[in-house]
Amino acid sequence: MSGLMSRRDFLGATAAGAGAVLAAGQFGGLTLFADDGQDWPGKLPDVKIYTVYLVGGRAWPKPDLNINEEVARLQKHVNDAQRKVAGVEFVGGDIIKFAPTDADKLAVKLRQYDAVLAFNLTTSIEPQLRAIVDAGQPTILFSQPFSGHDWCYICDMQKQGKKVILLATTDYGEIAQAARILRVAPRLKQTRIAYINTQPFDAEKTRQIKDKLGAEIVWVGADRLNKEYDAVDAKASQDETDRWIRQAQKVVEPTRDEILKSSRLYLAMKHIMQQENARAVTVNCLQMFTDKALPAYPCLGFCRLNDMGLVGACEGDIYSTLTMLMFNYAFDLPGFITDPAIDTSSNTIIHAHCVCPTKMDGPQGKSLPYKIRNHLEDYKGAVLQVRHRTGQTITCAKITKPDTILVSTGKITGSPDVDRGCRTKMATQVTDARAMLDNWGCGVVGNELIDRLHRVVFYGDHLRDVKNMAVLMGLNVVEGI
Numbered sequence: 001m002s003g004l005m006s007r008r009d010f011l012g013a014t015a016a017g018a019g020a021v022l023a024a025g026q027f028g029g030l031t032l033f034a035d036d037g038q039d040w041p042g043k044l045p046d047v048k049i050y051t052v053y054l055v056g057g058r059a060w061p062k063p064d065l066n067i068n069e070e071v072a073r074l075q076k077h078v079n080d081a082q083r084k085v086a087g088v089e090f091v092g093g094d095i096i097k098f099a100p101t102d103a104d105k106l107a108v109k110l111r112q113y114d115a116v117l118a119f120n121l122t123t124s125i126e127p128q129l130r131a132i133v134d135a136g137q138p139t140i141l142f143s144q145p146f147s148g149h150d151w152c153y154i155c156d157m158q159k160q161g162k163k164v165i166l167l168a169t170t171d172y173g174e175i176a177q178a179a180r181i182l183r184v185a186p187r188l189k190q191t192r193i194a195y196i197n198t199q200p201f202d203a204e205k206t207r208q209i210k211d212k213l214g215a216e217i218v219w220v221g222a223d224r225l226n227k228e229y230d231a232v233d234a235k236a237s238q239d240e241t242d243r244w245i246r247q248a249q250k251v252v253e254p255t256r257d258e259i260l261k262s263s264r265l266y267l268a269m270k271h272i273m274q275q276e277n278a279r280a281v282t283v284n285c286l287q288m289f290t291d292k293a294l295p296a297y298p299c300l301g302f303c304r305l306n307d308m309g310l311v312g313a314c315e316g317d318i319y320s321t322l323t324m325l326m327f328n329y330a331f332d333l334p335g336f337i338t339d340p341a342i343d344t345s346s347n348t349i350i351h352a353h354c355v356c357p358t359k360m361d362g363p364q365g366k367s368l369p370y371k372i373r374n375h376l377e378d379y380k381g382a383v384l385q386v387r388h389r390t391g392q393t394i395t396c397a398k399i400t401k402p403d404t405i406l407v408s409t410g411k412i413t414g415s416p417d418v419d420r421g422c423r424t425k426m427a428t429q430v431t432d433a434r435a436m437l438d439n440w441g442c443g444v445v446g447n448e449l450i451d452r453l454h455r456v457v458f459y460g461d462h463l464r465d466v467k468n469m470a471v472l473m474g475l476n477v478v479e480g481i
Contacts, residue, residue, distance in 0.1 A: 040274045041310070046089040047186045049179060050113040051078055052132070053095045056124030061146045067121060071095060074119055074142075077172035084176040087183055090117065096128050107135040115139065115182045115472075117175070123148030133157055138185065138472040139164040140178050158471055165468045180330050181469040187329040188322075189214030194278040196220045196269070197316050198293055205318070212402035213473075215322060218276050222293040225283075228268035229295055237264040244300060244372060244382075253374040254382040259300070262382045266301025269312070280325055281305065284316030289381070297381035299355045306334035306357035307367070313337060314355045315454075322399045323456045330469060332362045335397075335456035340440075341421060347433045349410060351396075351457050352422040354383040360459045373423045385423040387415045394428060395462040396455045404476045406455070407466045408436065426457065432480070439481045 053071050058064075071093070078090050091113065096106070110116060116132055120143040129150055133139050141164060143151040154166040167174050193215055195201045200219040209215055240263035245251060251259070269281050281302075288294045302312030311328060313321040314337055324335040338351035354375050358367040371385045392412045399405050410428035418425070430436060441452045463479075470477045 040277065041279050042277065044087065044187060044190050046087055047115065047179075047183050048113045049088060049090050049115045049117050049182060050092040050110060050137075051075075051090050051094075051117045051119075052092060052128075053119045053121050054125035054128045055095060055097045055121050056126075056128070056148070056150075058122055060123040060148045065122065067095065070121055071119075077175055078117070080172070081176040081179055085179045085183075087187075088179045090179075103131040103134075106131050110135040110137050113137060114186045117142065117178075120144075120147040120150055123150065126150045126153055129153065130157075133162045133164045136163070138182060140167060140182070140472075141165070142167045142169075142175065144168075144170060161474065163472050163474060165471050177465065178468070181465055181472065184326050184329045184469055185214070185473050188325060191215045191280065191325060192276055192278045193217050193318065193321055193325075194220050194269075194273055194276050194281040195316065195318065196222070196225055196272070196281065196288075197284040198222050198288065198291070201316075201318060208402045209318070209322070213322060213399075215325065217318065218278060220272055220276070222288060225265075225268060225272065226293075226295065228271050229265055232264045232267045232271075236267055240264075240266065240304075247367065247370075248372045249369050251372045252385075253379070254372055258296070258374075258380075259372060259382045261296035262298070262300040265294070265296045265298050266304055269298060269301050270305070273310075280311035280313065280321050282313040282316050282318060282321045285314055286377075287316075297354075297375055297383065299375070299381065299383040302355045303357055303384055307359040307363060309334075309363040312355075314353070317451070317454055319399045319401075319451055320454050320456050323397050323405070326399070326469070327397070327456070327458050327462070330465065331458070331460065331462060332364075333458050333460070334360060334362070335458050336360065336424070336426070337454055337456050338426070339422060339453055340455060342433050342437045342440075344433045344437060347430055348413070349396075349428050349430050349433060349436065350416065350421070351426040351428065351455070353424055354422045356384060356386040356424040358384065358386055360388070376419075376421065376423050383423050385417075388412050388424075388426045389459075390414055392459055393461045394426075395458045395460060395466065396428075397458065397462075397466060398455045400451060400478075403474070404478060405466065405470055406478045406481050407463060408480050409461055409463050428457075436481050442478065442481060 082090050116137050116139040118141050151166055151168055157164050195217050201217050206217045237260055241260045244259055273281050283298050285298050305312035311324045320337045327333050327335055334357040336356045338353045341350040358370055359365050369387045373383055373385045375381045375383050390412055394410050397407045410430045412426055413429050414427045416425045416427055467477055
């Protein structure tokens, strides 16, 4: 077996392993290679965005506006967005002047597409806009200055629960960014998550997630994982081990045998994901390892999957897994699941865990430096201690139930190297650590500690995009925790 590799990052490089033939597949906006002769993860259908140009009165922007020239000018920006955003196809380009009797026909037509991009060309386009929004598809209204005044209806539409956002700007690059977040909902509906545990995930929560977000959770028992582990090719395990050791700054506690066992477990998880056509995996690792239901910690495997543009999540945390999938589909970024520690004296949140991607900028980015350590909670296994980039702005998020997402921002001030807590630590400056401390456990699902505690950290400030994504997906946003 050889590992998956990002086309943009590793094209032309030798795959870890025995040099198997690689086949192309697509995940979110990234192109990956799958080995073993399998097309995995398979290419998902493009997200189809129906583009329309809305025309009403002619007082604004001016009575003699040439509509065809305006459409041609704006269509160039749509075409530019098409080139920038993988997995998205802009279709249509119709001019809608509208009559009230056309509303039903328009609604039927819109159901063929995943989303709508509407351009406000003139004033008095509210009837067309309302008909589009009422059809129920996620909608973006692009209203450049002096097009008209109908942008002022959007706030009220959002309060009614309509899935519509507003781009009021002369920055046409925002079209591409909006298209990226429009990928999320359709992609989730085509996503399978491998949930590895001794027992299935809660049936009612599984149903709620499927109904609201579309993702399917597939249970995989410990016996099956261990059978796959026993069947892993010995050379592939050795090659994966060599790769981890070669790229590390230092191997501190673990023996080569411990790293080998973790590498072997990664290849077993990957094979299960291939069999299930899963784009994410989460394992109830702490409990299963303690109960001797796992031969090794899966931490290295999660790091590898996240570095490649897939999702590997620890502790059987389905809600962090969903959060990571959403950010992956929207921004092509991996996430760092954390157990936060809060210091109110310095407005600092220290995010800590023993699983962290090295490619926090995405598979196309450079790897952060890391050491290979043992798991700090029991001094066993092999995990990474990753050093984060000081000064980097971050977004912290978590789906806590299928209709709510928590979100906050901060800035990395350092990577503390202290013998307390988990191996990888990221100190972040926040605005009000006291308020975050007082409200951290709000909006949780049930009483599980992991749901109450965990957050997922991503590089970059994505606050506005998360808010827009939530509107387009019908989610509630809780900001600041």
